[in-house]
Amino acid sequence: MGEADLSLAPLSDPFVPELYRTVRVTRELRDTVTLELAPLSGKRPAFEPGQFNMLYAFGVGESAISISGDPAEEGTFVHTVRNVGAVSKALSALEAGAAAGLRGPFGTSWPVEGAEGSDVVIVAGGLGLAPLRPAIYHILANRDRYGRVSILYGCRNPGDILYRHELEQWRQRLDVDLTVTVDHADASWHGNAGVVPSLIKRTAFDPHDTVAMVCGPEIMMRYSMNALRGAGVSEKRIYLSMERNMKCAIGLCGHCQFGPEFVCKDGPVVPYSKVARIFALREI
Amino acid sequence: MQDTMTAGSKAVLSSDALQALIVALARQGYTVLGPRVRDGAIVYDEIASSGDLPAGFRDRQDAGRYGLEPREDGAFFGYAAGPQSWKRFLHPPAQTLWSAQKTPDGFTISREEVSVPKLAFLGVRACDLDAIAIQDRVFCEGPYRDEAYATRRANVFIVAVNCSQAGGTCFCVSMQSGPKADTGFDLSLTELLDGTQHRFLAEVGSEAGAALLAELPHEPTTGAHLAAADAIIDNTAKQMGRHLDTDGLKELLQASLSHPRWEEVARRCLSCGNCTMVCPTCFCTTVEDHTSLDGFSATHVKKWDSCFTLDFSYVHGGAVRTSGAARYRQWMTHKLASWIDQFGTPGCVGCGRCITWCPTGIDITEEAAAIRASQCVKEESDGGA
Ligand SMILES: Cc1cc2nc3c(=O)[nH]c(=O)nc-3n(C[C@H](O)[C@H](O)[C@H](O)COP(=O)(O)OP(=O)(O)OC[C@H]3O[C@@H](n4cnc5c(N)ncnc54)[C@H](O)[C@@H]3O)c2cc1C
Ligand code: SF4
Ligand code: SF4
Ligand code: FES
Numbered sequence: 001m002g003e004a005d006l007s008l009a010p011l012s013d014p015f016v017p018e019l020y021r022t023v024r025v026t027r028e029l030r031d032t033v034t035l036e037l038a039p040l041s042g043k044r045p046a047f048e049p050g051q052f053n054m055l056y057a058f059g060v061g062e063s064a065i066s067i068s069g070d071p072a073e074e075g076t077f078v079h080t081v082r083n084v085g086a087v088s089k090a091l092s093a094l095e096a097g098a099a100a101g102l103r104g105p106f107g108t109s110w111p112v113e114g115a116e117g118s119d120v121v122i123v124a125g126g127l128g129l130a131p132l133r134p135a136i137y138h139i140l141a142n143r144d145r146y147g148r149v150s151i152l153y154g155c156r157n158p159g160d161i162l163y164r165h166e167l168e169q170w171r172q173r174l175d176v177d178l179t180v181t182v183d184h185a186d187a188s189w190h191g192n193a194g195v196v197p198s199l200i201k202r203t204a205f206d207p208h209d210t211v212a213m214v215c216g217p218e219i220m221m222r223y224s225m226n227a228l229r230g231a232g233v234s235e236k237r238i239y240l241s242m243e244r245n246m247k248c249a250i251g252l253c254g255h256c257q258f259g260p261e262f263v264c265k266d267g268p269v270v271p272y273s274k275v276a277r278i279f280a281l282r283e284i
Numbered sequence: 285m286q287d288t289m290t291a292g293s294k295a296v297l298s299s300d301a302l303q304a305l306i307v308a309l310a311r312q313g314y315t316v317l318g319p320r321v322r323d324g325a326i327v328y329d330e331i332a333s334s335g336d337l338p339a340g341f342r343d344r345q346d347a348g349r350y351g352l353e354p355r356e357d358g359a360f361f362g363y364a365a366g367p368q369s370w371k372r373f374l375h376p377p378a379q380t381l382w383s384a385q386k387t388p389d390g391f392t393i394s395r396e397e398v399s400v401p402k403l404a405f406l407g408v409r410a411c412d413l414d415a416i417a418i419q420d421r422v423f424c425e426g427p428y429r430d431e432a433y434a435t436r437r438a439n440v441f442i443v444a445v446n447c448s449q450a451g452g453t454c455f456c457v458s459m460q461s462g463p464k465a466d467t468g469f470d471l472s473l474t475e476l477l478d479g480t481q482h483r484f485l486a487e488v489g490s491e492a493g494a495a496l497l498a499e500l501p502h503e504p505t506t507g508a509h510l511a512a513a514d515a516i517i518d519n520t521a522k523q524m525g526r527h528l529d530t531d532g533l534k535e536l537l538q539a540s541l542s543h544p545r546w547e548e549v550a551r552r553c554l555s556c557g558n559c560t561m562v563c564p565t566c567f568c569t570t571v572e573d574h575t576s577l578d579g580f581s582a583t584h585v586k587k588w589d590s591c592f593t594l595d596f597s598y599v600h601g602g603a604v605r606t607s608g609a610a611r612y613r614q615w616m617t618h619k620l621a622s623w624i625d626q627f628g629t630p631g632c633v634g635c636g637r638c639i640t641w642c643p644t645g646i647d648i649t650e651e652a653a654a655i656r657a658s659q660c661v662k663e664e665s666d667g668g669a
Contacts, residue, residue: 013382013395013431014428015381015382015586016381016382016393016395017382017393019390019391019392019393021390040390056384056584058384058386058391058582059384059573059574059575059579059582060573061571061573061584062571062573062584084600085600097389098390099389099390099391101384101393243599244597244599244604245596245597245598245599245604247569247570247571247589248569248571250426250427250428251426251427251428252422252423252426252428252430252567252569253568253569253570253571253586253589254567254568254569254589254591255568255570255589255596255597257614257618257622259538259617259622260621260622260625260626262626265426265427265428277538278541281541281542282610283604283605283606283607283609283610284541284604284605284610284614
């Protein structure tokens with residue numbers, strides 16, 4: 001009542017963005033860029049693979065964007081943004097030197113430590129590779145801590161393949177099994193064709209000792225869950241990253257609810273066992 | 285008689301003391317907010333004297349219906365919850381969070397300073413007290429706190445009023461939130477009317493409440509006063525217009541996400557969102573970004589939102605909850621089930637507002653009962669097979 005403690009006001013308000021400057025822009029695809037953002041003052045906060053930030057474009061608004069950079073590197077936040085609407089368009093238009101607002105990092109992370117000692121299967125669809133890239137960097141940098149490592153990546157068209165140069169580097173490694181597939185092959189494509197969940201049964205891993213990390217369109221994740229469970233991987237060891245409308249990212253606006261979960265704070269990365277009850281239902 | 289007041293202390297006030305109470309709060313710097321009649325309904329607004337209170341009114345409420353009628357006895361608080369709750373004062377419908385100003389090499393951001401008026405709420409019912417406690421959990425106990433809410437909340441003085449008259453859509457007894465205010469107030473009042481005398485039994489809930497009561501002209505209580513107050517509350521509890529069976533309700537609803545009743549209620553629901561706006565616990569917000577005409581300054585404004593809008597669940601490519609059935613299901617299962625997972629309490633206090641203010645008279649208690657009934661039928665037939 002009358003005597004609650006007012007002295008708890010924090011130094012920074014979780015609703016208020018910090019100022020960042022764009023230090024590098026890389027065009028990835030026709031509609032997708034990677035931004036490197038450095039704080040105007042102070043150190044870039046630490047983050048874990050799978051977490052996201054709220055990026056603010058002046059006057060337009062905020063969007064939840066996953067961190068796609070290497071957690072071992074300091075100094076900047078790396079984000080890969082696809083232009084699909086007002087905010088993402090303004091973010092994609094940022095040029096080197098331009099200012100942006102940023103709040104974060106928020107949310108849960110991929111179990112890169114929990115997966116140590118086990119086989120790892122990473123399943124990505126389209127832009128879903130962006131939030132998985134920090135986990136891949138971490139796992140490859142600490143390769144000896146893991147069993148077999150497989151990366152399965154699917155895109156709609158060959159022109160949608162993200163981080164092509166890096167994929168080629170990873171493919172050259174003898175300690176990683178990387179497979180890329182496209183839904184619609186064209187004359188220029190000589191690789192696999194077909195949807196990414198279909199690669200799962202062709203992949204070598206020990207189902208009883210595997211951690212799977214899955215991110216992509218919801219339908220692709222649904223099929224991937226089925227394929228992984230079909231292969232015998234426990235629901236507790238299959239992780240996925242959820243996407244829901246987000247306004248606050250701090251558990252206060254209600255927008256990101258998925259059943260009892262607030263995707264912004266209980267997710268975005270969740271073990272499938274936590275959401276299996278409702279994942280297959282429509283319009284949750 | 286000793287006159288040191290502490291939490292739980294009781295005293296009897298004459299009905300004139302209500303005016304003294306308002307004056308004392310104003311003297312302490314509080315803006316006093318209380319019930320008033322406006323546009324045919326009882327709303328909460330600033331009051332300057334006890335003459336502003338809706339004395340001599342009662343309300344008639346039913347699904348989709350609300351009306352005021354005169355009452356003979358001149359009771360100040362002889363009505364139940366009106367269309368507004370106290371939510372609008374603690375969690376305002378629109379709030380600027382911060383603003384940004386263009387500079388030659390980018391922009392700056394400044395946090396909106398929260399002005400914190402000292403507010404006194406006069407006439408908070410038990411259900412609404414519980415609703416405030418629920419919003420306290422939502423806004424102050426997560427990993428992140430809504431500082432603006434916490435600051436406003438810390439400056440509120442609460443005078444609760446125990447209900448002497450249940451409304452036609454009330455079910456606080458089912459939700460165990462009323463009709464008597466047990467905690468969360470500075471001072472509580474029970475209005476005692478016995479034909480000849482008009483008095484209040486006051487109960488202290490905090491030190492601030494004790495100090496205030498000590499300032500008011502008061503008399504010691506007698507056994508008869510206490511018995512009269514208990515009888516009023518017992519009587520109100522028996523008048524509940526609605527009932528909700530909460531036994532195993534969370535599990536029941538969470539197991540009924542594909543129930544045909546959602547489609548059925550969606551045929552009646554207009555997705556207008558009234559239920560979420562009048563609900564004292566619904567907390568969802570959206571944000572809007574505005575730029576000045578010259579493009580040099582921008583604001584980031586938080587506004588009440590409703591899970592009944594299509595935009596609420598929009599992600600690139602379309603809304604997640606396109607059907608009315610999915611939106612009603614989200615609302616009701618949130619209120620009565622997933623809220624318990626999230627905050628350890630249901631998001632419903634049984635105030636009945638969503639029932640009264642639904643233009644088509646959809647009744648949350650009836651919807652829950654319908655799902656329970658068909659579930660029972662199913663279990664019976666399963667069992668009999
Ligand atoms: C945890 C998380 C991580 C994400 N990571 C990335 C990423 O790394 N790269 C990237 O390009 N996109 C990412 N997104 C999606 C991105 O947030 C949306 O594409 C973006 O908000 C669309 O906003 P807009 O104004 O450009 O589009 P509009 O269509 O104009 O959006 C209108 C509003 O709808 C909401 N919205 C629309 N689409 C989405 C969506 N897919 N997810 C959540 N809210 C949405 C936003 O609140 C937005 O303000 C992520 C989303 C989430 C939830
Ligand atoms: S759901 Fe309805 S009855 Fe329950 S607290 Fe909200 S408005 Fe009141
Ligand atoms: S339940 Fe009633 S009040 Fe709520 S959105 Fe539907 S029509 Fe409107
Ligand atoms: S984004 Fe606001 S509660 Fe999760």
